[in-house]
Amino acid sequence: MNIILFGAPGAGKGTQAERLVSERGMIQLSTGDMLRSAIASGSELGLRAKDIMDRGDLVSDDIMVGMIAERMDNDDSTSGYILDGFPRTVAQAEALDEMMASRGDEIAHVIEIKVDEAALFARIENRAKESAGNRSDDNAETLRNRLVVYHENTAPLLPFYQAKGKLRSINGMTSIEDVSSEINKILG
Incomplete structure (x- = not known):
């Protein structure tokens, strides 16, 4: 099962993705991590991405989708993937859907973690204190x-x-455990 977690910065997407990786064996696909890894590996996609980034341009949708496809080819996950940081535009979402369909796969759920943005500022302050x-x-x-x-x-x-x-939208203003429970209800 492949999912996308959405929510404003600080909504808890990373925390919930870590729990899904730990509890369900899913693989988190972070496009930022993938770009850094592809560049470091010297792969064809990585070299193309590096050239584009060195010029100060944005990496194109086809390269990003190609990196996700390449990463899925390298990982044997029967439990599914959590997309993190992608897609960010409708064009990327459409390209992702096409790539997944060509593999006989799809995004099963898109889970929005809704939060009170005013409360996010308090969360950020707390996180800053905790991380010193x-x-x-x-x-x-x-x-x-x-x-x-x-x-x-x-x-x-x-x-x-x-x-x-x-x-599917869930209330992200509850405890980490409650948010996780709501995600698990959606995933079945």
């Missing part, structure tokens, strides 16, 4: 910028997946 400032992105200004990017680029994907009947 070790994360440079744990501050209000960075969160504000990330929320703008999320609303402009990623949130428009929600109606796309809702129209396909794949979107």
Whole structure:
């Protein structure tokens, strides 16, 4: 079973993905990690991505989908994948659907973890205290910028997946355990 976790920055997607990896044996596919790994490996896709990034351009949808497909070819997961950081646009979602269909697969569920954005600022402050400032992105200004990017680029994907009947929304303002329980109910 393949899923996408959506939610504003700080909603708890990473925490829930870690739990799914641990409890269900799913594999988390982080596009940022994949780009760094592909570049380090010197693969054809990695070299193409590096050239594009060195020019300061964005890596194209076809390269990103190719990297996801390549990673799926290298991992033997019968439990499924959690997409993290992809897709970010409707064009990417459409390309992902085409790639998955060509493999006889699909995205089973898109789970939106809904949160009160005002409460996110308190979460970020707490996380900054807990990590003793070790994360440079744990501050209000960075969160504000990330929320703008999320609303402009990623949130428009929600109606796309809702129209396909794949979107499920859960309350992310409850405990980690309760959010995990709601995700597990969706996944069956």
